[in-house]
Amino acid sequence: MSERPLGFIGLGNMGGHMAANMQKNGTPLVVFDKAGTADRAPEGAAQAEFAGDVASKVETVFLCLPDGAVVHEVIGQILDSGSDLLRRVVDTSTIGIAAAEKGFQICQQAGIEYVDSPISGGVAGARDATLAVMYAGTQTTFDMLRPIYLGMAKNVFKVGERAGQGQAMKLLNNFLSGTAMAATSEAVAFGVGQGLDMKTMLDVLNVSTGQNTATKDKFPNRVLSESYDAGFLTRLFFKDISLYREAVTAAGAADPVSPAVAALWRQLNEKDPSSDFTRIYPFVRDRLYR
Numbered sequence: 628m629s630e631r632p633l634g635f636i637g638l639g640n641m642g643g644h645m646a647a648n649m650q651k652n653g654t655p656l657v658v659f660d661k662a663g664t665a666d667r668a669p670e671g672a673a674q675a676e677f678a679g680d681v682a683s684k685v686e687t688v689f690l691c692l693p694d695g696a697v698v699h700e701v702i703g704q705i706l707d708s709g710s711d712l713l714r715r716v717v718d719t720s721t722i723g724i725a726a727a728e729k730g731f732q733i734c735q736q737a738g739i740e741y742v743d744s745p746i747s748g749g750v751a752g753a754r755d756a757t758l759a760v761m762y763a764g765t766q767t768t769f770d771m772l773r774p775i776y777l778g779m780a781k782n783v784f785k786v787g788e789r790a791g792q793g794q795a796m797k798l799l800n801n802f803l804s805g806t807a808m809a810a811t812s813e814a815v816a817f818g819v820g821q822g823l824d825m826k827t828m829l830d831v832l833n834v835s836t837g838q839n840t841a842t843k844d845k846f847p848n849r850v851l852s853e854s855y856d857a858g859f860l861t862r863l864f865f866k867d868i869s870l871y872r873e874a875v876t877a878a879g880a881a882d883p884v885s886p887a888v889a890a891l892w893r894q895l896n897e898k899d900p901s902s903d904f905t906r907i908y909p910f911v912r913d914r915l916y917r
Contacts, residue, residue: 630655631655631685631686632655632656632657632673632684632685633649633654633655633656633657633685633686633687633688633689633775634656634657634658634659634675634681634682634684634685634687634688634689635649635656635657635658635659635672635681635688635689635691636658636659636660636678636681636688636689636690636691636692636701637660637690637691637692637701637720638658638659638660638662638664638667638668638669638691639660639662639667639691639693640750640753640858640859641691641719641746641750641753642660642691642692642719642753643660643667643669643753644750644753644754644779645689645691645719645746645753645758645779646658646668646669646672646689646691647669647670648753648756648778648779649775649778649779650669650670650671650672651669651778652756652777652778652779653778654775654778655671655672655673656669656672656673657672657673657674657675657680657681657684657685658672658673658674658675658681659674659675659676659677659678659680659681661678677704678701678704678705678708679704679705679707679708679710680708681705682705682706682708682710682712682713683708683710683712683713684712685712685713686712686713686714686715687713687714687715687716687717687772688705688713688715688716688717689717689718689719690702690716690717690718690719690720691719691720692718692720692722693720693863694720694722694726694866695720695722695723695725695726695727695729695730696726697720698718698720698722698726698730699726699729699730699733702716702730702733702734702741703733706733706734706737706739713739714739714740715739715740715741715742715768716730716734716739716740716741716742717742717744717772718730718741718742718743718744718745719744719745719746719760720745721745721794721797721798721801721866721867721870722794722870723794723798723870723873723874724791724794724795724798724870724874724877725791725873725874725877726794727741727743727790727791727793727794728790728791730743730790731743731789731790731791740764740765740768741790742762742763742764742768742772742790743762743763743764743789743790743791743792743793743794744760744761744762744763744764744772744793745761745793745794745796745797746758746759746760746761746780746797747759747761747797747800747801748780749857749858749859750857750858750859751857751858752780752781753779756778756779756780756781757780757781758779758780758781758782759780759781759782759783759784760776760780760782760783760784761784761786761793761796761797761800762776762783762784762785762786762793763785763786763787763788763789763790763791763792763793763794763796764785764788764789764790764793765788766785769785784796794870794874795874797867798867798870798871798874799871801864801867801868801871802867802868802871802885802888804840804841805864805867805868805888805892806884806885806888807839807840807841807842808841808845808904808905808907808908809888809891809892809907809911810839810841811839811841811842811845811846811908812841812907812908812910812911812912813911814837815828815829815846815850815908815912816908816911816912819912825846825850825851826847826851829842829846829847829851845857845905846908849903849905850905850908855902855903855905855906855909856903856905857903857904857905858903859903859904860900860901860902860903860904861892861895861896861899861900861901861902861903861904861906861907862896862900862901863904864892864904865892865893865895865896865900868885868888868889868892869889869893871885871889872885872886872889891907891911892907894910895907895910898910
C-alpha cells in the first residue's frame with residue numbers, strides 16, 4: 628500500500644486490470660490512456676489529460692504498453708513535461724532486451740530511474756491479481772516497490788540488477804508458453820484424428836508427464852469450450868516470440884527449437900493477426916486434417 632499517488636499509463640487488457648487492483652489495494656493512482664482515459668480509468672483514480680500530465684503529479688510512473696516504440700515515445704513525453712517530482716519509470720511492458728536498454732539510457736540521461744519489470748499471467752492473472760513480476764534493478768527500489776507489486780501480483784521476483792534482464796526472463800517464459808501451445812495443439816489434433824476425446828486426453832495429460840500450461844489452462848478453459856478468449860492477440864504473442872528469436876540470435880545462443888516454433892506462430896499471424904492466440908489449435912488442426 629502506498630500513501631503517495633503513483634502514475635499509470637496504458638489501461639488496456641492488462642494494464643486496466645493491474646491499475647484497478649492497485650487502486651483497490653490502497654495505492655492512489657493518476658492514470659492516462661491514449662485510447663480514452665475516461666472510459667478505461669479504474670474507479671477512484673485521478674485522470675490525467677496526457678502522459679506528461681501524469682509525470683507532473685507523481686514520483687513513480689508505471690507503464691503497460693504494447694511495444695518498445697510506444698514505450699520510448701511515452702518516456703519522451705514524460706521527460707518533456709519537465710517534472711521536478713518524477714523519480715522513476717517502472718516499465719511492465721514486454722519490449723525486448725535492446726528496447727529496455729534504450730529506455731534505461733534515455734531515462735539515465737535525464738536523471739530518472741528506469742525499472743525493467745515485465746509481468747506474466749495473462750488477462751486472467753491481471754484481473755485476479757495473480758501475476759508474476761520479473762524485476763530487474765536495484766535492491767533498494769525493489770524493496771520499495773514490492774508492497775505495490777503485491778497489490779496486483781501474487782509472485783514478485785528480483786531476477787537481475789540491470790535493464791534487459793527482466794525482459795530476458797519474460798521472453799524465455801513466453802517462448803516456452805508458445806512452444807507448449809504449439810506442441811499441445813499438434814498432439815491433441817493427432818489424438819482427435821485417432822478418435823480420442825479431447826477432455827479425456829487433457830485429463831490423462833494433466834496427471835502424466837506431458838502436462839504443461841497449455842494442457843492445464845489454455846486447452847481446458849479456452850480451447851475445449853471453443854471460446855478462444857484468453858484475451859491476448861496473436862500479433863502480440865508473435866511479437867514476443869520474435870523478440871525472443873532476436874535476443875537469441877544477438878546472444879549467439881543455442882536455438883535448435885525456436886525457429887520451428889516461431890515459423891508456426893508467424894504463419895498464424897500472417898493469416899489472422901487479430902485472433903486470440905489460443906486459435907493456434909484450430910490453425911494446427913486444420914493443417915493436419917484438411
